[in-house]
């Protein structure tokens with residue numbers, strides 16, 4: 001099964017409509033983009049500054065992207081800006097590998113979560129669910145396998161992330177963990193708590209901040 005490398009966009013995918021600039025909804029505003037990636041505010045982001053880095057192509061996970069210098073540079077730029085405005089961020093991915101898989105978080109389009117969080121997210125999350133076994137190394141799963149991946153900082157994200165090969169698919173795992181850590185258990189389901197106004201505010205602040213950075217560099 002080679003689902004993770006479908007290289008095209010799809011009309012029925014929300015992230016593809018954003019990537020193709022078809023969506024006009026204010027919370028779908030693209031904060032910044034590179035050749036193959038773009039950043040948006042997370043819908044259902046119950047932490048201020050919660051941002052997603054998405055691939056422009058429609059594919060299911062970022063398994064191959066962790067080796068891409070462009071992905072690393074773009075993630076660094078976005079995380080720097082989120083950090084400046086909202087505080088230090090942590091990173092996680094629901095590595096789905098099958099259309100319709102429960103491992104994802106409601107969208108089947110590859111994305112990395114960038115979330116301001118001042119504690120040890122990796123440790124808090126491991127403690128949240130003691131039934132899971134985690135590895136701390138470069139992601140090493142077979143092509144058809146699903147995974148959960150997290151890191152407290154950018155260096156470990158690209159060199160030594162903490163990941164779990166999924167044997168029992170469950171929806172929105174990291175969202176549930178984060179809702180638990182931040183005592184907002186009622187918010188974990190983004191369908192029930194979309195928080196459009198919050199997402200729009202995050203998008204506006206970050207895009208103006210990133211535009212400023214580009215101007216200064218230019």
Ligand SMILES: [Zn+2]
Nearest residue numbers: 013016058109
């Ligand atoms: Zn898509």
Ligand SMILES: [Zn+2]
Nearest residue numbers: 094104105113
């Ligand atoms: Zn997700």
